[in-house]
Amino acid sequence: MAFPENFLWGAATSAYQVEGAWDEDGKGRSIWDNFVRIPGNTFEGTNGNVAADHYHRYKEDVALMAEMGLKSYRFSISWSRLLPNGRGEVNEKGVEFYSDLIDELLKHNIVPFVTLYHWDLPQALQDDVAGWESRVCVDAFAEYARLCFERFGTRVNHWITFNEPVIFEMFGYVTEAHPPAKNDPHLMYQVSHHVNLAHAKAVLEYRELGFQGEIGLTNVISPAYPYTDSAADREAAWWAESFTFHWFYDPILKGEYPAEYLAAIEEQFGKLDITANDLALLKQAKSDFIGINYYQPARIAAPEAESLCAVGRESNTGAAGNASFCGRYRTVLDTAQFEYTKWRWEICPDALRDCMHRIKDRYGEIPIYITENGLGDEDTVVDGVIFDETRINYISRHLSACKQAISEGIPLKGYYAWSWIDLLSWLNGYKKRYGFVYVVGSTLERKKKQSYFWYEQVIASNGESL
Ligand code: BG6
Numbered sequence: 001m002a003f004p005e006n007f008l009w010g011a012a013t014s015a016y017q018v019e020g021a022w023d024e025d026g027k028g029r030s031i032w033d034n035f036v037r038i039p040g041n042t043f044e045g046t047n048g049n050v051a052a053d054h055y056h057r058y059k060e061d062v063a064l065m066a067e068m069g070l071k072s073y074r075f076s077i078s079w080s081r082l083l084p085n086g087r088g089e090v091n092e093k094g095v096e097f098y099s100d101l102i103d104e105l106l107k108h109n110i111v112p113f114v115t116l117y118h119w120d121l122p123q124a125l126q127d128d129v130a131g132w133e134s135r136v137c138v139d140a141f142a143e144y145a146r147l148c149f150e151r152f153g154t155r156v157n158h159w160i161t162f163n164e165p166v167i168f169e170m171f172g173y174v175t176e177a178h179p180p181a182k183n184d185p186h187l188m189y190q191v192s193h194h195v196n197l198a199h200a201k202a203v204l205e206y207r208e209l210g211f212q213g214e215i216g217l218t219n220v221i222s223p224a225y226p227y228t229d230s231a232a233d234r235e236a237a238w239w240a241e242s243f244t245f246h247w248f249y250d251p252i253l254k255g256e257y258p259a260e261y262l263a264a265i266e267e268q269f270g271k272l273d274i275t276a277n278d279l280a281l282l283k284q285a286k287s288d289f290i291g292i293n294y295y296q297p298a299r300i301a302a303p304e305a306e307s308l309c310a311v312g313r314e315s316n317t318g319a320a321g322n323a324s325f326c327g328r329y330r331t332v333l334d335t336a337q338f339e340y341t342k343w344r345w346e347i348c349p350d351a352l353r354d355c356m357h358r359i360k361d362r363y364g365e366i367p368i369y370i371t372e373n374g375l376g377d378e379d380t381v382v383d384g385v386i387f388d389e390t391r392i393n394y395i396s397r398h399l400s401a402c403k404q405a406i407s408e409g410i411p412l413k414g415y416y417a418w419s420w421i422d423l424l425s426w427l428n429g430y431k432k433r434y435g436f437v438y439v440v441g442s443t444l445e446r447k448k449k450q451s452y453f454w455y456e457q458v459i460a461s462n463g464e465s466l
Contacts, residue, residue: 028123374417
């Protein structure tokens with residue numbers, strides 16, 4: 001039982017959560033720049049204006065990665081830094097930032113793994129065409145993707161089109177917790193289709209340009225388990241699995257929608273605009289890999305009311321929340337039976353192994369990257385030492401699950417801890433920390449946590465020292 005020699009030991013961030021410099025050097029506004037300014041939307045009104053100031057300190061950050069021995073860094077590009085209006089005029093200063101970051105990584109033999117869309121849509125596209133509600137946005141994304149491939153494609157060989165469509169679509173169009181904060185399930189499913197088309201177009205752009213690297217998409221999986229063995233809970237779990245898993249992965253990995261689920265939502269919410277040409281496009285755009293973000297499983301019970309969209313929200317209070325999501329089901333929290341983080345996210349490493357098997361069973365031998373996995377916590381600082389054993393424990397157990405999955409034949413090629421450095425947790429600001437590197441709030445000084453040293457050993461031993 002061992003990790004392969006060329007396993008990518010990584011860590012991840014995203015542009016809005018880490019960069020800061022929200023209006024510098026010609027960057028346009030994103031929907032998050034505006035959303036955080038509306039009182040009540042985020043914990044104590046926290047925003048990404050400065051974040052971890054990675055925009056100005058990226059050299060120091062990359063030096064810390066190199067010192068640790070990190071093999072790969074997953075980061076996202078801010079669309080509105082490159083194209084302030086979402087399309088058209090290119091902001092060369094924005095291109096320069098990412099170009100320099102990529103060069104710095106390569107100088108230290110760190111593989112850049114780039115996400116094109118980690119939720120920060122240019123506000124101009126939201127204002128001009130209603131964002132993902134419109135097919136114009138699909139073409140705008142293809143234009144943006146092409147620009148990224150043209151400018152960085154000779155140096156970047158790993159591309160993720162979208163991060164977690166399930167979250168930005170569900171939170172943006174049902175629970176109202178993310179921009180554009182609407183509650184319209186029909187629209188959510190239509191948006192979902194547009195995002196799939198945008199992914200497909202970007203994949204085809206990449207191929208057309210003749211690059212030999214790999215391109216795929218990342219989603220989060222919370223594998224569904226019936227809370228009890230009752231028929232009602234088992235059926236509810238089927239609905240949860242159909243929505244959070246099959247609805248999002250089938251179009252990417254099979255080029256089609258799960259027929260039974262599609263029929264059910266069209267019956268309840270009305271027809272979706274999905275044409276034969278659209279379906280042909282989805283079929284054509286084969287992904288080279290699938291990225292999995294995994295944090296927790298979902299314990300599923302039958303709903304209290306029969307509805308396809310039970311509304312719940314992720315907390316933005318700086319404390320644990322109790323979210324329940326779309327579908328003919330509800331999620332159950334059972335602290336007596338299961339283990340949870342401080343934010344009440346269930347800790348269950350075996351479900352990570354299980355979800356890789358679910359992918360393999362349904363889609364075959366598609367290469368997998370774990371593109372996010374980690375623990376949000378308030379770290380303890382004693383005499384300047386940052387103790388985060390809970391994080392070490394969490395990541396270690398999940399890596400053991402990965403190791404086991406590899407031994408069972410799962411084609412897992414890399415693991416990216418979330419996150420490289422403390423950054424903005426979307427709704428819980430800087431209170432919920434994830435990084436190997438601690439950021440001092442007042443000075444933005446970087447400090448290595450205990451987990452930094454631990455992961456350094458894990459990488460050096462290629463996972464033997466877990
Ligand atoms: C994932 C996102 O859903 O979860 C990350 O891709 C995010 O961007 C992470 O930070 C943890 O969620 P949160 O709400 O604690 O920031």
